[in-house]
Amino acid sequence: EAQVTQNPRYLITVTGKKLTVTCSQNMNHEYMSWYRQDPGLGLRQIYYSMNVEVTDKGDVPEGYKVSRKEKRNFPLILESPSPNQTSLYFCASTESGPPTYEQYFGPGTRLTVT
Amino acid sequence: ELKVEQNPLFLSMQEGKNYTIYCNYSTTSDRLYWYRQDPGKSLESLFVLLSNGAVKQEGRLMASLDTKARLSTLHITAAVHDLSATYFCAVGRTGANSKLTFGKGITLSVRP
Numbered sequence: 001e002a003q004v005t006q007n008p009r010y011l012i013t014v015t016g017k018k019l020t021v022t023c024s025q026n027m028n029h030e031y032m033s034w035y036r037q038d039p040g041l042g043l044r045q046i047y048y049s050m051n052v053e054v055t056d057k058g059d060v061p062e063g064y065k066v067s068r069k070e071k072r073n074f075p076l077i078l079e080s081p082s083p084n085q086t087s088l089y090f091c092a093s094t095e096s097g098p099p100t101y102e103q104y105f106g107p108g109t110r111l112t113v114t
Numbered sequence: 115e116l117k118v119e120q121n122p123l124f125l126s127m128q129e130g131k132n133y134t135i136y137c138n139y140s141t142t143s144d145r146l147y148w149y150r151q152d153p154g155k156s157l158e159s160l161f162v163l164l165s166n167g168a169v170k171q172e173g174r175l176m177a178s179l180d181t182k183a184r185l186s187t188l189h190i191t192a193a194v195h196d197l198s199a200t201y202f203c204a205v206g207r208t209g210a211n212s213k214l215t216f217g218k219g220i221t222l223s224v225r226p
Binding site for chain 1: 118123144145147155156157159162164202204206213214215216217218219
């Protein structure tokens with residue numbers, strides 16, 4: 001079954017404690033993205049990756065890092081989380097070809113930073 | 115900067131009636147998406163619209179795209195409770211970049 005998986009699904013942590021949210025897809029897609037969703041703001045892109053070892057900033061990259069060492073995995077790293085990073089995070093994987101470039105979303109990770 | 119606006123942000127619908135919600139965007143794009151999100155869940159793809167005049171229908175939902183007006187509409191026919199959810203539109207920029215810019219979402223609530 002084609003899917004995007006994220007772990008953990010829920011995480012409560014404290015300010016400054018490094019964490020990683022994993023994302024994996026089994027569709028051999030080249031493009032992957034991370035979004036955060038906040039009430040009243042919709043989804044905003046944090047980082048994206050167009051292929052292995054190719055990543056770039058989205059609209060709200062501050063405080064986040066990513067890596068893409070393998071095509072299937074795209075982890076999101078918070079080196080020093082702060083309360084304003086409390087949010088719902090989605091990883092997405094995108095079909096490589098035109099015309100639709102349809103995005104498949106993971107189940108989400110709800111992060112609380114205290 | 116690409117901006118996507120949805121309105122209204124909240125809509126209370128009566129069962130059995132028809133409604134239309136709107137998505138406006140600010141710059142040229144070659145694809146527009148509609149997603150549904152249930153509370154606490156991920157996004158479910160509803161429609162992908164690729165060209166001016168495109169119309170797609172699935173059950174009680176019909177989406178259309180007017181690229182000249184930079185407007186997409188989602189028409190709901192005979193609303194039912196199962197349609198209660200938040201609906202997002204998202205616009206993809208021209209080219210291979212996978213970035214989507216989302217609207218803030220419209221929360222639909224269907225009452226008896």
